[in-house]
Amino acid sequence: MIQTIVVTLPGPQGVSGWTPVFALENADNRTLLHLTDWTGSNGNKPAVGYVGAAGLVTDPAQAINFAGRGITSVSQNEAADLIINYTDGTNATIPAYFAPMFAAAEQVANDTRAVDETAEWIETTRQQMQADKNTTTQAKEDTLNIFGSAEQLNQRMEETEGYRDQVLGAAETLTTAVDEWVGSKTQTLGRAGAITQFGRIKINRVLLAGTSIANAMISAMKGLVGALTKEYGDSGNRTHHLGMLGGSYTNTHLGWKKQKFGGFAFTRSRGESTSTPLSFGGYIKRAVLRYSKETDGGSFEVHVDGVLHGTVNCNGTQAYAQEYVMSWESLAYRTIELKAPASGFAYIETLDLCQDEMGIHFLDASLGGSYIGNFYSPGAASGQMAATIAPVGFTGLDSVFNNTSTHFKPDLAIVTWTVNDAGRGMTEFANNFVPLYDRLVEKTFENGVPLIIIIEMGGHYSLPNSSNHATFNAIREKLLSYRNRPHVTVLDWHAKSGLATTDAAVLEKLAYRYYPITALNVGAATFTGDFIHPNSEGYAVLGDMLTVVSGVSSQGRQGQTYLKLLGEATSTPALAPNAVAMHSSKLANMVGFQRVANNGFGMPRTYRVVGQSKNRYTERNEALWYSAEEINYAAVLHDYITSSGTSDEYGPYRQLNNYNQYMEPTSTSATYPRMMTFTIVVGPGSWGYAVKNPANTIFLPVDIKGVTLSSPGVVTGSNDTDRPQAFHFTVAAYGGSGNLFTYMSGKFYAAYCTCTNFACIPGRAINARRSLTSQLIMLSDLPAQKVIPNQTYVETINGKTVEKVSIQGGMIYKPLATGDKFFGMYRLQNRSAVDIRTMALNGTVTVGAYDEKYGGPLLATTANPIWHEAAGLTNAQAGFTYTIVGYIPTNSSSAPLQIFMFAGSNNAEWRLALDGTWTDKNTAYADLSAGFHHNGEPIAITFTLPDTTQFDNRTWALRVRFGGTAGANGRWVLCEGSSATV
Numbered sequence: 001m002i003q004t005i006v007v008t009l010p011g012p013q014g015v016s017g018w019t020p021v022f023a024l025e026n027a028d029n030r031t032l033l034h035l036t037d038w039t040g041s042n043g044n045k046p047a048v049g050y051v052g053a054a055g056l057v058t059d060p061a062q063a064i065n066f067a068g069r070g071i072t073s074v075s076q077n078e079a080a081d082l083i084i085n086y087t088d089g090t091n092a093t094i095p096a097y098f099a100p101m102f103a104a105a106e107q108v109a110n111d112t113r114a115v116d117e118t119a120e121w122i123e124t125t126r127q128q129m130q131a132d133k134n135t136t137t138q139a140k141e142d143t144l145n146i147f148g149s150a151e152q153l154n155q156r157m158e159e160t161e162g163y164r165d166q167v168l169g170a171a172e173t174l175t176t177a178v179d180e181w182v183g184s185k186t187q188t189l190g191r192a193g194a195i196t197q198f199g200r201i202k203i204n205r206v207l208l209a210g211t212s213i214a215n216a217m218i219s220a221m222k223g224l225v226g227a228l229t230k231e232y233g234d235s236g237n238r239t240h241h242l243g244m245l246g247g248s249y250t251n252t253h254l255g256w257k258k259q260k261f262g263g264f265a266f267t268r269s270r271g272e273s274t275s276t277p278l279s280f281g282g283y284i285k286r287a288v289l290r291y292s293k294e295t296d297g298g299s300f301e302v303h304v305d306g307v308l309h310g311t312v313n314c315n316g317t318q319a320y321a322q323e324y325v326m327s328w329e330s331l332a333y334r335t336i337e338l339k340a341p342a343s344g345f346a347y348i349e350t351l352d353l354c355q356d357e358m359g360i361h362f363l364d365a366s367l368g369g370s371y372i373g374n375f376y377s378p379g380a381a382s383g384q385m386a387a388t389i390a391p392v393g394f395t396g397l398d399s400v401f402n403n404t405s406t407h408f409k410p411d412l413a414i415v416t417w418t419v420n421d422a423g424r425g426m427t428e429f430a431n432n433f434v435p436l437y438d439r440l441v442e443k444t445f446e447n448g449v450p451l452i453i454i455i456e457m458g459g460h461y462s463l464p465n466s467s468n469h470a471t472f473n474a475i476r477e478k479l480l481s482y483r484n485r486p487h488v489t490v491l492d493w494h495a496k497s498g499l500a501t502t503d504a505a506v507l508e509k510l511a512y513r514y515y516p517i518t519a520l521n522v523g524a525a526t527f528t529g530d531f532i533h534p535n536s537e538g539y540a541v542l543g544d545m546l547t548v549v550s551g552v553s554s555q556g557r558q559g560q561t562y563l564k565l566l567g568e569a570t571s572t573p574a575l576a577p578n579a580v581a582m583h584s585s586k587l588a589n590m591v592g593f594q595r596v597a598n599n600g601f602g603m604p605r606t607y608r609v610v611g612q613s614k615n616r617y618t619e620r621n622e623a624l625w626y627s628a629e630e631i632n633y634a635a636v637l638h639d640y641i642t643s644s645g646t647s648d649e650y651g652p653y654r655q656l657n658n659y660n661q662y663m664e665p666t667s668t669s670a671t672y673p674r675m676m677t678f679t680i681v682v683g684p685g686s687w688g689y690a691v692k693n694p695a696n697t698i699f700l701p702v703d704i705k706g707v708t709l710s711s712p713g714v715v716t717g718s719n720d721t722d723r724p725q726a727f728h729f730t731v732a733a734y735g736g737s738g739n740l741f742t743y744m745s746g747k748f749y750a751a752y753c754t755c756t757n758f759a760c761i762p763g764r765a766i767n768a769r770r771s772l773t774s775q776l777i778m779l780s781d782l783p784a785q786k787v788i789p790n791q792t793y794v795e796t797i798n799g800k801t802v803e804k805v806s807i808q809g810g811m812i813y814k815p816l817a818t819g820d821k822f823f824g825m826y827r828l829q830n831r832s833a834v835d836i837r838t839m840a841l842n843g844t845v846t847v848g849a850y851d852e853k854y855g856g857p858l859l860a861t862t863a864n865p866i867w868h869e870a871a872g873l874t875n876a877q878a879g880f881t882y883t884i885v886g887y888i889p890t891n892s893s894s895a896p897l898q899i900f901m902f903a904g905s906n907n908a909e910w911r912l913a914l915d916g917t918w919t920d921k922n923t924a925y926a927d928l929s930a931g932f933h934h935n936g937e938p939i940a941i942t943f944t945l946p947d948t949t950q951f952d953n954r955t956w957a958l959r960v961r962f963g964g965t966a967g968a969n970g971r972w973v974l975c976e977g978s979s980a981t982v
Contacts, residue, residue: 020046030065203235204228205361205409209400210416212368213456213533217684217722220542221366221414221454226721227552229360236355236619239363240280242348243267246688246714246745250383254278254713255340257386259347260378261292262396263320265365268292268349270386271300271340279713280351281335281702283618286327288352288407289338293319294389298344302326303337314347318392320399321349323407331355333617333704352407355619362720363410365400371420372440373432394439402443413449415440418456418479418494419532422472429471434478445487452549453490455479457514457538460531462499462507463522489549493542514538583705583758587623588612600675600755605629613679613726613759616717617704624679624726625756628763633676634663634742634753641748643779650724653683653749662739663753673732675703676740679752679759681724682717687746690714691731696741700731703757708732714743724749728759763788781942781979784811787824797977798880803829804981812885812938812980815897815929816914825885825938826981835877836981839868839884839960839972867961868972873901874955878948884960885940885980886972896927897939898961901946903954910946918946929962940980 021037033051049056050063057063085091206225208214214221241264246253249267255275261268271278289302289312297314302324312324326336336353340346354361375396381387394402403409421433444451461472482488494500498510504522511520514537517529547553580586582597593609607625615622632638640661644654680689690713691700701708702715719725733740744751754760776788778795787806795802804826812825828836868886884899899912909921914928928941945951945958960972975981 024066025060027060030063032060032063033066034063201358203237203356203358203361204232204411205363207363207365207400207410207413208416209365209413210454211366211370211418211420211456213419214414214416214454215364215366215368216533216539217720218536218539220539220546221416222364222720222722223539223543224414224546224550224552225360225362228550229362231552233357233359235359235361236357237361238282238353238619239361240351240353241265241267241364242269242350244686245269245278245716250385252384257384259386260374260381260388261320261347261349262375262378262391263292263399264290264349265367266370266374266378267367268347271338271346271348272344273340273342275340275346277340278338279335280337280353281333281617282353283331283333283355283620284353285329285331285356286325286352286354287334287336288326288354289324289336290349290351290408291322291324292347292349293317293322294345294347296345297347298341300341300346301339303339305335306337312346314341315344318389318395320391320395321403321405321408323405325407333707363408366416369420370417371424372417372436373421373424373428375436376432394436397436397439398443401440401449402447404447409447410449412452413444414452414454416454416456418454418475419459419461419472422458422461422468422475424471425468426471426474429474429478433475437478437482441482441485441488445485449487451485451488453479453482453488454542455490455492455494457494457497457534457541458499459515459533460525460527462494462511463525464502465523465525467525491542491545491549493545496545497538497541514541581705581758582607582625582756583615583622585620585622588621590623593623599630600757607760610761611726613728614717615704615759616715616727616729617702622728622759624728624759624761626761626763630754630756630760630762631764632752632754632762634678634751637661637663637742637744637751637753639777641751650683651749653724653747655747656744659744661742661744663742669734673701673703673708673734674755675730675757676733677728677730677754677756677758677760679726679728679750679754679761680748681726681750682719683724683747683749684719684722685747686716686718687727687748688714688716688744689729689746690743691733692741692743693734694739694741700733700740703730703732705757726759730757778979781823783820784822784824792829793826795977795979797834800834800976802833802977804979805829807982812940814940814942814980816916816941816943823940823980826979828975828981834976834981835880835882836973836975837870839870839886839958839974842867842869842959867959869957869959870974871957872955873945873951873958875948875951875953877945878951879945880976881942881944881978882958882974882976883940883942883978883980884958884972884974885938885982886960887938896925896962897929897941898925899928899941899943900925900959900961901956902959903956908952908954910950912943916943918950938980942978 019038019040020035021039023034023036025032025034035048035051035056037048038045047056049058050060052062052064083091206228208221208225210221213219243249243258243265244267245256249258251258253269256269256271256278259268259270260266291312291314293314293316295315297316299311299313299315301311302309304326309326310324338346338348376391378388378391401413421429441451455476458472460466461468463469476494480490480492483490497514498506501507507522508520511517511531514534515529515531516535517527517531519528521527587593587609590609591611594606596604596606599605605627606629607627609623610626611624612621613624614620641654642652644652646653678689678691692698693700699713715729717727752761754762776791776793778793789806791806793804793806795804807825807827811822813821814823828834901910901918910918911921911923911925912928913919913926929939958974973982
């Protein structure tokens with residue numbers, strides 16, 4: 001059914017004043033551009049029809065589908081430009097398209113004037129003949145002259161018709177030009193690509209290839225993939241880079257050497273006879289191993305669940321992306337083992353572990369430091385890498401962009417090579433960049449793969465005086481030239497950001513906005529900081545562009561997965577207590593759901609769902625539980641992480657590299673292994689974790705929902721988000737009593753081990769002495785948000801070991817502290833362990849009535865002196881750290897707090913300054929609480945007493961005084977140590 005949309009489109013004026021009339025028609029869910037008529041002139045009208053690929057067509061089935069973008073009008077301006085106007089308010093211009101038409105039309109006008117002039121001359125001659133009544137002979141001669149002029153007229157008329165034919169020919173190419181332009185601007189997704197049409201009914205592969213700018217976890221490119229996954233689902237298919245086993249492409253992993261090559265992500269692994277077998281596991285239905293052939297290759301075995309599945313031969317003429325495919329009828333946990341060859345080498349590239357759900361499969365071929373020339377020249381080996389084997393011709397590029405395998409061919413490809421290539425100069429641009437990009441574009445066109453080319457922001461190459469500014473511009477112009485290809489969309493991130501300007505002042509402002517630089521001289525092209533990798537502001541510019549072409553919006557951070565998980569979520573009775581297993585994914589979203597269950601020791605514990613954790617072996621999100629009663633058997637490991645001194649917006653973390661540590665969990669016999677679950681919070685990127693028996697001789701087998709599997713070796717995983725994420729796995733611990741041995745590699749925020757078979761964050765810890773007493777070591781005063789209510793803390797104070805309990809809800813203000821201002825309050829377990837004194841109130845004291853606010857009678861003084869005092873301090877306390885704790889019961893923020901030492905025998909006095917030093921009585925008193933509106937809230941000040949020289953063998957009294965001569969007075973306590981203790 002054809003339905004004409006009631007929108008007529010005025011077209012540009014054609015030959016002899018003809019104006020085409022366009023209409024948009026909907027036909028079977030297609031939008032067609034129909035040239036229905038010509039108006040405005042006389043004579044024979046030009047042809048009509050639909051806009052087709054090679055011009056006007058009469059068959060609607062052959063017409064171009066303009067459904068991807070609505071057209072409101074087609075017009076021309078005085079400069080002879082063709083203008084196409086779209087429904088979203090944008091337009092596109094083909095410069096000087098009608099110039100040839102105008103030139104031909106001008107010639108027509110000139111010829112027409114010549115004809116008119118000849119006709120006028122003929123008429124004048126005729127009139128003159130009649131008027132003068134010339135002789136017949138003269139008339140005959142004049143007539144012959146007239147016929148001669150008429151013959152010239154006919155010749156001129158024929159020439160004029162020829163010009164008109166040229167003009168008509170130019171008009172006929174109008175639809176072709178419109179087709180080419182529209183084809184160059186309405187490509188890839190646009191809400192009409194393969195992904196947006198079939199996102200929920202098929203597996204959609206998205207290939208990302210580029211530099212560290214694309215590889216960054218905060219990159220807009222990966223944000224797009226995340227948004228597509230959220231919109232259209234996760235296929236459960238994961239492509240593992242076998243050139244980055246163990247988290248690096250330079251180290252050796254289990255005897256497999258990494259090797260630079262010209263294919264996917266530019267790295268692969270090479271195994272030899274001495275290499276240890278590689279083991280991979282997961283819940284999968286299909287697995288695809290990609291490998292290479294080289295002349296020195298050998299054959300290696302592939303085992304599935306301990307049984308030989310097949311043999312792979314890597315010997316032969318160089319070839320990349322060869323496939324060994326394994327598939328099964330149903331989804332189940334399977335272990336895949338690769339055994340190195342007895343002779344020759346095994347070259348392995350990637351391994352796809354697939355669950356084949358409907359959704360997105362992300363093929364991440366981005367690599368920091370790469371450039372497109374790596375397909376020709378991967379570079380020399382470094383570190384422990386194997387020597388590079390040079391790629392032959394386009395072998396490498398074709399293995400990625402001319403790969404039409406049903407297990408690989410992308411539904412969308414995104415490429416970003418720009419900045420790193422610019423840094424290699426014009427010779428590299430001409431010899432490698434141009435031919436490689438030309439072939440990339442051609443092969444994706446031949447294979448029907450939509451292609452998004454992103455022109456990266458130029459960084460310091462944006463500076464006009466940068467050594468490679470010209471190369472960057474040449475690359476940018478080359479990439480822009482691909483816009484006329486029907487399958488290509490070019491996103492000029494550089495221009496959109498504004499960095500294409502040559503205005504030095506504007507460049508400087510944009511540089512500071514988009515990059516983490518600390519200084520910049522635009523004229524000299526010098527800078528400090530990172531002027532290559534954008535910050536989040538820079539990526540946001542590209543994010544907006546990707547949203548337009550894809551129709552999906554990237555999401556921001558979805559919340560913290562670390563300490564924020566332990567929020568005050570309330571319990572919900574939505575499920576019966578034992579409706580589902582503790583590790584069920586059905587509970588993953590039921591934050592606050594609470595249950596009492598027995599742990600591995602048979603002890604009942606109360607657990608509450610606080611979030612999600614991904615089971616490393618099932619790759620499914622399961623419930624993450626919290627229990628205040630459960631014990632963390634990895635407390636030493638956890639404390640090592642959180643005491644690193646490095647932190648970010650999510651809290652303390654430690655970057656570990658092959659870190660080895662004995663930890664507390666005890667194991668038992670192989671017949672009755674103890675199930676221990678390791679729950680970790682890791683940052684973006686790859687991670688590795690291994691658990692061995694106490695003798696550090698064997699890897700402990702993995703237990704999944706009651707099924708014990710074979711030894712997994714190092715457990716690896718990848719956090720593909722831009723925030724911390726929780727993972728967990730369960731091992732069957734056996735091998736005799738003693739501490740287990742662990743190995744860790746990656747960015748860790750937390751490490752927990754519980755005697756459970758589900759993910760759990762414990763609220764208690766077991767210390768290094770293997771005591772079950774719940775104690776934590778205090779290295780310094782803890783900020784309030786880190787204090788665990790009712791927790792026992794152990795602190796070394798002036799050489800003495802002291803135990804104290806945090807007061808639940810206790811919070812105290814420290815006006816002299818830098819950074820955090822609010823800290824915890826504590827109660828001594830043994831008040832004789834350290835020096836603690838109640839400071840006596842001096843002055844004329846009056847006991848007032850009971851006060852609801854302060855929970856007791858108010859004490860008032862009616863005469864000076866007014867202070868609280870701790871007497872009897874001698875040289876024995878000189879140089880010790882003390883803290884006074886109390887409150888100023890006033891609503892005034894102007895009540896100054898002063899601390900001073902006084903020796904009455906000779907009226908000696910030392911006054912505490914804001915910097916913690918002591919000055920003599922000739923110095924003014926320092927206000928130690930200025931600017932804080934007390935309102936009766938607790939306050940504490942930590943200081944070091946004067947040294948022995950200032951003590952001078954005298955007995956001193958420490959006094960605390962605040963402004964005013966009368967009013968309520970709080971209670972003050974003096975205690976050794978740096979924390980507020982009562």
